[in-house]
Amino acid sequence: MDIVKSLQEKIRFKPAEIDEYELKDLSEGRVSWNKAKAKDKTFALEDSEIRVLQKGVDLLDKEQRITLDLVDLAKRIRDINNKTE
DSSP states (O other), rough: HHHHHHHHHHHOHHHHHHHHTOEEOOGGGOOOGGGGOOOOOOOOOOHHHHHHHHHHHHHHHHTTOOOGGGHHHHHHHTTTTOTOO
C-alpha cells in the first residue's frame, strides 16, 4: 500500500491543474477533460511503482476491462523499461 500511496502523491493533480485542464468527475469513476488543453505530465517512478502499474494493466487486460480511452495509457505503462526484471 505504501507504493500505491506514493504513486497517488506523484500523479495527483493540483487544484490549479484541475481548473486549467477542466477536469470533471463523471459517473463510475470516469473523468473528462478539455483535450485541447491537455499536455504530458512528467514524473519519475521507482522500479517498484512501475511493477505495480504494469501488474495493474495486466490484470485489467486479462479481465478485458481496458476501454478504448485507456488503450494508449496502458501501452505507455507496458512499454516502460523496468530495469529490475
